[in-house]
Amino acid sequence: MGNERANRRLHPLLGWTLALLAMAAFCGLGTWQLGRAKQKEAMLAAVHEVLVERNPQSLALAADAARAREYDWAAGEGVFADAPAVLLDNQQRDGRAGVRAYRLFVPTGAPPLLVELGWLPLPGDRAMPKIESPAGNIRVQGLLAPPPSHGIASAVATKQPGGELLTIGLDAPNLAPDLRVRALPPRVLKLDPALRLGYARDLDILPNTLPPERHLGYAVQWFGLALAVFATALLLSLRQRRRSREKMAA
Structure with missing residues (x-):
């Protein structure tokens, strides 16, 4: 009987541990993507200022x-x-x-x-x-x-x-x-593309790389996954508690 109670306590704890680890990883990736978006926005703003002047x-x-x-x-x-x-x-x-x-x-x-x-x-x-x-x-x-x-x-x-x-x-x-x-x-x-020299070109500083809005989109996806893991873990935990109560009542 004691081992059964211990197992009941261990399973939710293990589940929440794994869920928290996954949430931390997803949030870390989301934060990194937000940082990259801000970096590239700052780069584009700096270039815009230079090109205006x-x-x-x-x-x-x-x-x-x-x-x-x-x-x-x-x-x-x-x-x-x-x-x-x-x-x-x-x-x-x-x-x-x-x-x-x-x-x-x-x-x-x-x-x-x-x-x-x-x-x-x-x-x-x-x-x-x-x-x-x-x-x-x-x-x-x-x-x-x-x-x-x-x-x-x-x-x-x-x-x-x-x-x-x-x-x-x-x-x-x-x-x-x-x-x-x-x-x-x-x-x-x-x-300068206006010069009659060379080949097709532009002043894009982010060729073949992700623009800021793509990084922002990926950040939203990672945070969304973290939220989904939390919701799933919470739902499973509530179901486990309900089943435990039903068994005790029986």
């Missing part, structure tokens, strides 16, 4: 480590270096797979930096496109921004038959030797 700064600002995660409108003159083009793989545009093309630009009086020329589609055989190399002294302008995140995957550049460097992430320390420079700034220049 469009107060041109020096391209040398790209090398400022203190602003490595910030956004600035910059402009300057210089030449595109005789160095391999860098192709960022796994880039979607209008539902099509392709690459984003970058070339090394050497501004007058400033360190070399990568300039995004735009997006190009890839054919079925994934033959890499030939990337133009603008000649002569050129004035460029655009948005200084952190390069697209490549997550935890290794961003090693591989040389293609045409000489291009194909990579899944713009890892400055890894790319610098291949581009024959001592170092690369932590930011790249997203070329």
Whole structure:
């Protein structure tokens, strides 16, 4: 009789323990998604402010480590270096797979930096496109921004038959030797789409990533699951108590 009573007490306790663990996990995931949504909203707000003002700064600002995660409108003159083009793989545009093309630009009086020329589609055989190399002294302008995140995957550049460097992430320390420079700034220049140079492009800072509203939607789902677990655990607990009372009454 004593063992039976102990088991009756243990089962609800175990159930609630598992339910609370699941609720904590779901709430943690929901909180993380909310945090990501706020981060991206702040990023978009900062970019909007920069694009409204469009107060041109020096391209040398790209090398400022203190602003490595910030956004600035910059402009300057210089030449595109005789160095391999860098192709960022796994880039979607209008539902099509392709690459984003970058070339090394050497501004007058400033360190070399990568300039995004735009997006190009890839054919079925994934033959890499030939990337133009603008000649002569050129004035460029655009948005200084952190390069697209490549997550935890290794961003090693591989040389293609045409000489291009194909990579899944713009890892400055890894790319610098291949581009024959001592170092690369932590930011790249997203070329102004209004310039008659390069390929299809925009100033979107969240390409191929989730926008804030998607993160918010996922957060609601995770919190909803936590609530569902709580409701289910409460219902099962109430049923268990009712059955116990009925057995005692019998």
